[in-house]
Amino acid sequence: MRNYIDDFRDSEVISRIVQSLQGYSGPKLKIMEVCGTHTMAISRYGLRSLLPRQIELVSGPGCPVCVTPTSYIDSATELADSKNVIITTFGDMMRVPGNNSTLLHKKAQGSNVQMVYSPLNAVELARNNPDKEVVFLSVGFETTTPVIALSVLKAKSEGIKNYSVLTANKTMPEAIKALADDKELQIDGFLYPGHVSAIIGTDFFSYVAYNMEKAGVVAGFEPLDILYSIKVLVDNIANGSIVFENMYSRIVAREGNIKAQQKMYEVFEPVDVVWRGIGMIPRSGLGLVKDYEQFDAAKKFDIKSKDIPEPKGCLCGEVLKGKKRPGDCKLFKKRCTPETPVGSCMVSSEGTCAAYYKYGE
Ligand code: SF4
Numbered sequence: 001m002r003n004y005i006d007d008f009r010d011s012e013v014i015s016r017i018v019q020s021l022q023g024y025s026g027p028k029l030k031i032m033e034v035c036g037t038h039t040m041a042i043s044r045y046g047l048r049s050l051l052p053r054q055i056e057l058v059s060g061p062g063c064p065v066c067v068t069p070t071s072y073i074d075s076a077t078e079l080a081d082s083k084n085v086i087i088t089t090f091g092d093m094m095r096v097p098g099n100n101s102t103l104l105h106k107k108a109q110g111s112n113v114q115m116v117y118s119p120l121n122a123v124e125l126a127r128n129n130p131d132k133e134v135v136f137l138s139v140g141f142e143t144t145t146p147v148i149a150l151s152v153l154k155a156k157s158e159g160i161k162n163y164s165v166l167t168a169n170k171t172m173p174e175a176i177k178a179l180a181d182d183k184e185l186q187i188d189g190f191l192y193p194g195h196v197s198a199i200i201g202t203d204f205f206s207y208v209a210y211n212m213e214k215a216g217v218v219a220g221f222e223p224l225d226i227l228y229s230i231k232v233l234v235d236n237i238a239n240g241s242i243v244f245e246n247m248y249s250r251i252v253a254r255e256g257n258i259k260a261q262q263k264m265y266e267v268f269e270p271v272d273v274v275w276r277g278i279g280m281i282p283r284s285g286l287g288l289v290k291d292y293e294q295f296d297a298a299k300k301f302d303i304k305s306k307d308i309p310e311p312k313g314c315l316c317g318e319v320l321k322g323k324k325r326p327g328d329c330k331l332f333k334k335r336c337t338p339e340t341p342v343g344s345c346m347v348s349s350e351g352t353c354a355a356y357y358k359y360g361e
Pocket residue numbers: 313314315316319326329330331332333336337341342343344345346347353
């Protein structure tokens with residue numbers, strides 16, 4: 001019995017698309033898959049190996065854990081040392097190396113660090129532990145930020161004062177603009193993330209196509225979604241048609257999820273933030289608006305961000321910009337493995353180095 005997903009893994013249809021892509025003989029094209037979920041899916045299904053040499057797929061910075069700066073991890077691990085603080089976080093953040101430690105190490109040493117599946121669980125924890133300060137590590141793109149906003153709204157509406165969020169939230173558009181503008185990188189087209197697009201809509205991607213002259217498609221995450229989207233992108237570029245197309249219309253609407261956007265911007269506003277390995281990108285992050293600053297852990301605990309360099313030899317920054325591949329890093333598969341990660345790109349389940357390690361180059 002076939003199910004809905006089988007249609008997006010149909011080997012016959014996939015073979016026809018691959019054949020058509022193999023027939024491409026135009027100039028070399030560099031296509032960036034912006035998001036880590038695409039990087040993982042492309043590696044898992046071996047899609048890179050199905051493309052002709054003329055079509056190069058490079059990975060971008062769309063893994064939220066990977067672009068979280070070392071200084072943030074250091075602030076979180078230092079905060080975990082405080083006796084009356086409970087640190088709550090999504091699982092991936094537990095193993096990201098800071099300058100001195102990881103949250104997993106802190107937990108092993110007795111700090112109160114708890115993995116949660118939703119920031120709403122962290123609010124519940126705060127409600128049940130009124131003598132403790134519960135801090136949620138607020139890391140993510142537009143996909144996760146709305147639910148973090150909801151947690152702040154919930155804490156406020158219930159008068160919970162011992163809940164706060166340590167923000168490192170990022171937004172995609174300014175980062176994509178920086179990548180589209182990068183003369184050294186020379187991207188021909190973008191494969192945009194389906195989940196982020198489901199929240200923010202597609203107007204921005206049309207802007208990139210028509211104002212910055214970079215073609216793009218929004219793609220889903222099944223093999224057929226990805227390969228067909230690449231085919232549409234390649235055909236458009238080959239025909240000189242620098243446009244944007246939504247190839248994930250079963251999920252993504254032009255206007256996005258307006259309710260989620262409203263909640264997000266009720267609680268957060270754009271701020272300048274540092275992307276790990278990339279540097280500061282103006283207005284590419286989200287900080288709490290004045291009405292909700294009582295939930296800002298950085299203010300509550302007087303946390304100042306510090307400038308901390310990447311671990312020696314780690315090329316994560318260049319990998320995140322699509323300028324290097326994991327194999328270009330001398331530490332890859334040697335000193336840096338998923339068990340002993342040196343950089344964040346090896347930690348996250350969406351990290352490029354982790355994907356290449358697990359599924360090969
Ligand atoms: Fe950094 Fe490890 Fe990737 Fe090298 S292999 S770039 S050290 S995360």
